[in-house]
Amino acid sequence: MKAAVVLKKGEMPKYVEDFAEPTPQNEHEILISVKASAVKNLDKMRASGKHYSTENKSFVAKVVGGDGVGLLADGTRVYAMGTCGMIAEKAIVDKKRVVKLPDNLDFATAAALPNAVMGSAMALRFKAKMQKGDTVLINGATGVTGRMAIQIAKHYGAKKVIAIGRNEQSLKELLLLGADETVSLKQNHEAFVEQIQAIHLQTPIDVVIDYLWGQSTEQILSALKGHGGFSHRTRYVSIGGMMGDTITLSSSILRSTDIQLSGSGIGSWRPEEVQLLVTEILPEMFQLAADNKLTIDTEIGALKDIDILWNTEISSGKRLVIRI
Numbered sequence: 001m002k003a004a005v006v007l008k009k010g011e012m013p014k015y016v017e018d019f020a021e022p023t024p025q026n027e028h029e030i031l032i033s034v035k036a037s038a039v040k041n042l043d044k045m046r047a048s049g050k051h052y053s054t055e056n057k058s059f060v061a062k063v064v065g066g067d068g069v070g071l072l073a074d075g076t077r078v079y080a081m082g083t084c085g086m087i088a089e090k091a092i093v094d095k096k097r098v099v100k101l102p103d104n105l106d107f108a109t110a111a112a113l114p115n116a117v118m119g120s121a122m123a124l125r126f127k128a129k130m131q132k133g134d135t136v137l138i139n140g141a142t143g144v145t146g147r148m149a150i151q152i153a154k155h156y157g158a159k160k161v162i163a164i165g166r167n168e169q170s171l172k173e174l175l176l177l178g179a180d181e182t183v184s185l186k187q188n189h190e191a192f193v194e195q196i197q198a199i200h201l202q203t204p205i206d207v208v209i210d211y212l213w214g215q216s217t218e219q220i221l222s223a224l225k226g227h228g229g230f231s232h233r234t235r236y237v238s239i240g241g242m243m244g245d246t247i248t249l250s251s252s253i254l255r256s257t258d259i260q261l262s263g264s265g266i267g268s269w270r271p272e273e274v275q276l277l278v279t280e281i282l283p284e285m286f287q288l289a290a291d292n293k294l295t296i297d298t299e300i301g302a303l304k305d306i307d308i309l310w311n312t313e314i315s316s317g318k319r320l321v322i323r324i
Contacts, residue, residue, distance in 0.1 A: 003063045003088030004306040004322070006047050012310045013047060013064045013087070015303065022084050022092045029083055029092050030072065036111040037068030037086040038298075039310065039320040041240075042266075063088045069101065069110045070324075077101040079110055079282065087303065087322050096275075099282045102290035109289055112144075112298045112319040117285045118277065119239055120149035120209065123264035124156060125281070126273050128207040128235040132157030135203045137196075138179075139220060140211030140242060142170035144296065144319045147177055149209050151294055152285075154178040160203050164216065170316050177295070185216060196223035204232035214244025221249065226256035233258040239265060 001021045004013040024031055047064045063085025070091070072078055078100055080086075080093035101110050124130045136153045140146050141163035153161050163179040165171050171182040183195050199205065200223065210217055217238075224234055236259055253259070262268075269277075288294035297318040301309040306322065314320050 001089040002303055002324075003085070004065065004303060004310075005061055005063055005085075007061050013306055015306050019063065019088065021090050024092055028095050030095055030098075032070045032072055032078065032080055032091055032093055034068045034070040034086055034088060034091050034324045036070075036107040036321050036323050037065040038111045038115060039065070039087075039322060040115045042066065042115065044310070063091070065322075067111075067114055068324075069107050072098075077103070077107075079114060079286070087306065087324070089324055097278050099278060099286065102287055105286055105290040108298045108300055108321045108323070109296060110286060111321050112296050113148075113285060113289055113294075114282060116145045116148035116296060116319070117152070117282060119145035119211075119264075120152050121281050121285065122269060122273065122277060123209055123237045123239055124149070124153055124207070126269065127237045127262050127264040128209065130156055130158070130207050133159045134206035135160040135162070136207045136209065137162040137164065137199075137205050137220070138209045138211075139164045139216055140240065141165050141174055141179065141182075142167050142316060143211060143242075144317060145239070146209075146211055147174065147317055148294075148296065150174060150177050150179050153207075153209075155288070155294070162199055162205070164212075164220075167316055173317070189219060192219050193223045196220060200224060200232070205234050206232075208234060208236040210236065210238050211240040212243040213238055213241040213247060215247075216243055217247050218249070221247075221253050221259075224257055224259060225250075225253045226258075228256065231256065231258045233260070235260045236262070238263045 002017050003019040005016045006013045065085050065087035067081045068086035069079045078098050081097040082091045084092050136158045138149050142165035160180045162181045163174045164183045166185040298321045299318045300321050
């Protein structure tokens with residue numbers, strides 16, 4: 001079968017025309033014909049062996065891509081999480097992690113949506129335990145998942161969404177997606193902190209969803225720091241580290257502020273939460289997208305061009321989808 005395969009550890013995937021077709025190993029697995037699969041940072045990290053979920057695994061030649069959309073043997077259109085790579089003509093998937101797609105939802109959108117939903121809805125619903133009427137701040141809102149977080153936070157009933165980012169044009173676009181206010185990372189430290197403090201004073205921030213970490217996180221935490229009196233409770237959830245994997249955190253911030261720090265990602269979710277992702281969250285989000293109430297921008301490429309596309313810089317806010 002045709003597939004995108006990493007043949008040697010550390011190399012980019014190559015287009016292979018005669019890779020062995022996978023076969024189900026037990027009654028819990030089924031074969032699907034893949035129609036599209038999105039390329040995410042997670043896929044790139046796993047393919048390179050640098051992601052924490054692959055650090056201790058021995059290398060074998062493998063198809064890349066963790067999920068995708070396609071057809072079951074009876075023609076049913078589905079999204080599925082693979083037990084093997086998904087950027088290929090055929091893939092094995094777990095029966096318990098298959099979601100039927102609305103008939104009017106195109107494959108490219110369906111392939112692009114799930115990772116962004118996982119990186120936003122799971123954090124909002126389970127880690128931040130977001131409530132209707134909450135004020136939500138999103139650090140790194142101009143990326144694909146940040147844009148999704150804005151829309152889902154509003155769908156879940158956020159009273160106010162504050163979007164933080166560096167790209168000025170993208171920040172303006174976020175207002176059309178539902179953001180109520182934007183904060184530029186291009187400001188100097190003092191101006192940035194002052195703006196966050198002013199927002200927090202006017203509409204106390206209940207939830208922070210953070211895709212950047214690094215210096216921007218240090219600045220946000222500094223802005224939320226209390227001054228000896230009672231403080232507003234803020235649930236702070238880390239999802240990514242695009243600006244750095246570590247921060248310097250003063251213990252005085254934790255002592256002076258009613259802040260709860262947590263993370264959302266593979267390994268931090270409970271089995272029952274993943275089950276709800278499959279049975280409730282993804283079906284709801286697919287239907288919202290089919291009804292044009294949830295949007296995600298895609299850039300579509302062909303499987304045969306995977307060698308070129310893998311490290312190609314994609315326009316801000318767009319997800320690369322490989323059409324099979």
